[in-house]
Amino acid sequence: VSQSRYDMFERMFGRGGGGDPFGDPFFNGFRNRGGGNVNNKCNDIIKGLNVTLDDVYFGINKNLNIKVTHFCKKCNKTCEGCNGLGVKQQIIQMGPFTQIIQAPCDNCQGNGVYINPNKNCSECKGEGKFEIENPCNLSIPKGFEDGMKTVFNNFGEQPKKNNQQPGNLILELKLQDHSLFIRKGNGLFYKININLTEAILGKDITIPYFDELS
8 A cells, every 4th residue: 555545544534543444454354365364274063962861970982983074185276266265356446545345256156276076086086075084082071061062173174275274073962851851950850740649649759860771
């Protein structure tokens, strides 16, 4: 930005209180695109995992096979239309003002890369992506809360470009209804149907516990 343009904005808005609009985060987003401050981490993937009250009581220790979809670096090419940014910019000069219009790249649909399929590719067979199963261990201590989240690092969305970092896989534990018990906080309520006579005269009730149900 030329010095004369800074002078113009200083006269219009003043130096104090944000006199440099090109230092504002709105403008900074355009100026830094493609620079060193862009977040290159891929998205996290959040999935729900159904658990039972038995899992809460005993804890969880099980082996899992997690499938992760990888993008083939051999068949995914950087889009030349946007130089891998995923967006195109159009600069419109309106007198002393400059307007920047930004829109997703129509060549790569905003991905920054496109698939150049090769059926002879040993990794993806021309699909542009492939799956790898990763053996993992899920270890959750006893008494965990409903909605607890556990993270598997780098098992989320995978990079399409060399300068990206993989995201994480986040499992959210979702407690399912139990046939006999209801959990409310740290309390456990037993469910049983009784008739009117039993309600009036009383009834001896034996409450089974998890050790007896297993």
